[in-house]
Amino acid sequence: MLMESTMQQGALTVAGILRYGLHAFPEAEVITYDGTHGSRISFKEVAQRAAQLANALAGIGIQPSDRVGTFCFNHHEHLESYLGIPASGSVIHTLNVRLAPDQLQFVIDDAGDRAIIVDGIILPMLAQVLDGCPSVETLIVVGAVLDQAVREELSKKLRVLDYEEFLSGAEPTFEWPDIVETDAAMICYSSGTTGNPKGVVYSHRSTYLHAISALPLYGQRSWNILGSKGDIALIVVPMFHAAAWGAPYACWFTGSTMIMPGRFLQAEPLASMIEMFRPTVSSGVPTIWNDLLHYLEEHPTDVSSLRMLTSGGSATPRSLIQEYLDKYGIPVVSGWGMTETSPVCTLAIPPSGTPRERLVDYLETAGKVVPGVELRIVGENQQVQPWDGKALGEIEVRGPWITAGYLGGHGVENFDDGWLRTGDIATVDPEGYVRIVDRTKDVIKSGGEWISSIELENAIMAHPAVAEAAVIAVPDDRWFERPLAFVVVKPGTDLEVAELREFLSTRVAKWWLPERYSFVDAIPRTSVGKFHKKVLREGYQSGVYSIHEVDRSEGSR
Amino acid sequence: MLMESTMQQGALTVAGILRYGLHAFPEAEVITYDGTHGSRISFKEVAQRAAQLANALAGIGIQPSDRVGTFCFNHHEHLESYLGIPASGSVIHTLNVRLAPDQLQFVIDDAGDRAIIVDGIILPMLAQVLDGCPSVETLIVVGAVLDQAVREELSKKLRVLDYEEFLSGAEPTFEWPDIVETDAAMICYSSGTTGNPKGVVYSHRSTYLHAISALPLYGQRSWNILGSKGDIALIVVPMFHAAAWGAPYACWFTGSTMIMPGRFLQAEPLASMIEMFRPTVSSGVPTIWNDLLHYLEEHPTDVSSLRMLTSGGSATPRSLIQEYLDKYGIPVVSGWGMTETSPVCTLAIPPSGTPRERLVDYLETAGKVVPGVELRIVGENQQVQPWDGKALGEIEVRGPWITAGYLGGHGVENFDDGWLRTGDIATVDPEGYVRIVDRTKDVIKSGGEWISSIELENAIMAHPAVAEAAVIAVPDDRWFERPLAFVVVKPGTDLEVAELREFLSTRVAKWWLPERYSFVDAIPRTSVGKFHKKVLREGYQSGVYSIHEVDRSEGSR
Secondary structure, eight states: OOOBOOBOOOOOOHHHHHHHHHHHOTTOEEEEEOSSOEEEEEHHHHHHHHHHHHHHHHHTTOOTTOEEEEEOOBSHHHHHHHHHHHHTTOEEEEOOTTSOHHHHHHHHHHHTOSEEEEEGGGHHHHHTTGGGOTTOOEEEEESOOSOHHHHHHHHTTSEEEEHHHHHHTSOSOOOOOOOOTTBEEEEEEEOOSSSSOEEEEEEHHHHHHHHHHTHHHHHGGGGOTTTOOOOEEEEOSOTTSGGGGGHHHHHHHHTOEEEEOBTOOSHHHHHHHHHHHOOSEEEEOHHHHHHHHHHHHHSOOOOTTOSEEEEOSSOOOHHHHHHIIIIIOOOEEEEEEOGGGOSEEEEOOOOTTOOGGGHHHHHTSOBEEOTTOEEEEEOTTSOBOOSSSSOOEEEEEESTTSBSSOGGGTTGGGEETTEEEEEEEEEEOTTOOEEEEEETTTOEEETTEEEOHHHHHHHHHTSTTEEEEEEEEEEETTTEEEEEEEEEEOTTOOOOHHHHHHHHHTTSOGGGOOSEEEEOSOOOBOTTSSBOHHHHHHHHHTTOSOOEEOOGGGTOO | OOOBOOBOOOOOOHHHHHHHHHHHOTTOEEEEEOSSOEEEEEHHHHHHHHHHHHHHHHHTTOOTTOEEEEEOOBSHHHHHHHHHHHHTTOEEEEOOTTSOHHHHHHHHHHHTOSEEEEEGGGHHHHHTTGGGOTTOOEEEEESOOSOHHHHHHHHTTSEEEEHHHHHHTSOSOOOOOOOOTTBEEEEEEEOOSSSSOEEEEEEHHHHHHHHHHTHHHHHGGGGOTTTOOOOEEEEOSOTTSGGGGGHHHHHHHHTOEEEEOBTOOSHHHHHHHHHHHOOSEEEEOHHHHHHHHHHHHHSOOOOTTOSEEEEOSSOOOHHHHHHHHHHHOOOEEEEEEOGGGOSEEEEOOOOTTOOGGGHHHHHTSOBEEOTTOEEEEEOTTSOBOOSSSSOOEEEEEESTTSBSSOGGGTTGGGEETTEEEEEEEEEEOTTOOEEEEEETTTOEEETTEEEOHHHHHHHHHTSTTEEEEEEEEEEETTTEEEEEEEEEEOTTOOOOHHHHHHHHHTTSOGGGOOSEEEEOSOOOBOTTSOBOHHHHHHHHHTTOSOOEEOOGGGTOO
């Protein structure tokens, strides 16, 4: 038998996170924005309300392991659920408010949610699917309900309670139970573009370790002892996306002020919040940062408080990173991960001491692994590939916040001897920086060579007249597959195919140049804001898009 | 049955630490100082040599769980042991080179070390105890052996190998085994001032989590993306003290340059290293920082590279912190912990935004708990005390890097329902800052009230003529116990008792003023550099000290 240590086990649990922030930073604040103002609440009050929530849920019969859904934007009530539900032993199931009704119904039913905490303003969206969700007994409504008829109709079938009334009678302390750290804390469904969503069940252990790994993003300034302020985090990434990338728990650990934007996620209110609350850091998808950048061009705003933006969920275009750095001195740090990975696996922090003119070369990568995650790339031959910046392989990851499967045992084909196969194709350079080349299903297989749809999109989006672009593979008689580029031109500008091809010819290999273009008003997006390439492929097959095809003799492969 | 998560277990192991630094920062460097120069070696080379060490140890029959001792100063070879021995499944036992021979023999024998890696220069110290250590079969000698006769004598009884030769034939890769994270990684003996030392066995899990908690101390600068360099850590705290407070593992995680001072721990070579290698952070005991401060007064040195010093092992005097801040702009951050706690439990990071003139008020505390540690204070009535800055209680801690016992089951009386009783008496203020008032065994119980020996010492040491001071309780007819102050006067200065009492009278309560003083050349210290109050008490009882006792009518209690 091997020698055991003398150490305490010291279970890593959400109750531990809750107690830590309460004891270390009772006066730290959470600000929730209502469209014009911010209301402030202290960590101590949030902790007391989390305990009230746990007591009230116990009062309606919610037991350990029972699932409690949230159908909410980002606000302090959602944070109370993040803390109080898992700490009490129940499981929070964060529901994506942008899911299609059939998918929403599927995930509520699949997880077996017994109660759902729901924003009053989107109660009608939830109401339309609840007939297909027999497990749901109780709705707890946050904020005002605009459509009282919906509420009255729901009240005939379910217990419908007001969140503040629900909490008001409950005790503000709770004897948080001892919990086995590998037990469930949170469920988040992976929004695959094919098939039904699949449930990823985060444990207390994974939640805790993932949050700890994110601390430098949200608490770094507190350690600059001489004369700097603590971090203030504007949490734009929705709390229904993979635990908001760990930001709420990380800020709770570091005592950083959290700004919760509610449903006000457009560029204009975000700019207002930045001027009003002066955040130092913010996390969100590239689309948000792109929209904000365009807004700032027209509406000068003081964004000098920001020391860093974090971008993830899809690739961040180099041009976007370059503009934020050049115009505002703000580094945009990309992260890479997925719901299955909690999600943070990598962060594009440049090596210390990188000269300013080389920063973007690192910031535009997917970054290097954070401590806790192990990563490898595996080629078509199933061989682990070298980190030479050239060899391509599918990214595989393992570690304490990487899933080993899905709720109900689905999807085990995604695993390779204990490593999660991610479906992303990448290179890794000798310094450990990962560059995502494509999705395994999006890469364009042209004449035995691979063309990265993402690199092509980035090259196209670098053109000043292009607002956004998406590239898919379409069948080709000669080369088997060739790229088709969907292009959205910026309002008030014109763009000819010939000009775009001329522009691209200096940026990509000649044989990568698409022959097919389609100018569209917008690129369709998935519920989490990514390009919905499945819709583009289907639309192309059914002939809904007008395609401009150039003469092959112009030199394309 | 409770709901399980879908997460991978993702064992937290030293092999995981080793792989992370190797992959993320292969070019980062470890500098070992030889008294005049620094030799550099990359993380990649250290990792390869750690694998060679593991292979070579396996080659001489070292098995998983076998103990391998190190009797070494801080250098890259010691780091190779820190990584390679636990990663391979064996257990590193760091031997304190300052232990008395009987204690050294005891701990080697108690742990059952099969091999010991030893610095050639201190081989004679080890040699004198090995006859009482039958488990030891092999010595592996680092660096030159000055006394070849000792080596030859040892070679008659043991296998004595040269470290470089030992490694030279071995493969530079090792298939690190899967390890249960709660298994033993490192043994460190607690140097109690009474009784035999007791073994604390750190696990892979505790080692990993403790190192992660120390990351902001050693890697913060890497996250300042615009224009700052990475951290460079001068690791002064010996690697035979509680894993050097986690510094080597933390730097390995962050890719921070490590400067290893070898045996050159005096103020003069430390000042040379600071000028030569420009560290940004350094950790050590207060005595070291006190010696350095005095040296700097006489020998102007460029210490501008330092952003922070970390101080622990015993209380850091306020005057010391104030001088570093005022003269050099360097915050000295205290930490609190003990071998039983891995050791870091608290760090005195001031709240963000603290004005400069208030920094010392926070820096002089023991700090607040780091994420992962839970702390409470328990009064004489066994009641948990409030965090009001007034109530006194013994500190109790729990968490994943707090010990639950000792090797061989010793010392279980130190536990209170899963919490480790630390023997330190403290207050905690509403912000969570801990102030150590005394040791339970050092506090002076004067007429039913407690006098803190530590606060008295700090008040005495604030006098400009005092180099250091220690206070113990001595029996008193009227008050049961009264303080006796041992005072070391700075060379070239004079100090009268009357002047010292006058000075103290404005700093402590009148009834705290000691009536008994003894001027000595030095305060005796333990093997880890703390005041050895047991020696002072015994010396007092046997009458070896000359005591100056003031007239009671002067107003003392």
